[in-house]
Amino acid sequence: MKSTISGFHQDQLGDWVADLACGHTRHMRHDPPWQNREWITTPEGRTRFIGSVVECKVCAESGQEGHMTENEAARKREQQRIAQAVRAACLQAAIEAYEYAQIKGLCQEGAWDLAVDAVKTLDLDKVLEGLPG
Ligand SMILES: [Zn+2]
Known part of the structure; x- marks a missing residue:
């Protein structure tokens, strides 16, 4: 958020503080070479x-x-909708692969590998196409 400097005062340590129009303050230190003011x-x-x-x-x-x-809020809702859909698809892919591996009699490690692979190779285009409107 942008604000404008309305004045300055010094704090207890002698550092300069800008008084902002919004009522907040902001330190303006001259501390070379890190801050050059x-x-x-x-x-x-x-x-x-x-x-x-x-x-x-x-x-x-x-x-x-x-x-x-309103635009930013709509954009955020859309991003959350996509993120949730991707998470759900990842979970589903992992669970399906894990169950498949167990049916096939793979060991724990094999089932885990298969589940991770399923998430890695998840078709994201398909997830996005399948998003509920
Ligand atoms: Zn402020």
């Missing part, structure tokens, strides 16, 4: 960044579901 150390630099757009992690985490558009 020399501008944060001067009043001019900080003034320059007021009003600039930054990513707010708190908003992104707390508002994920609530801020999803």
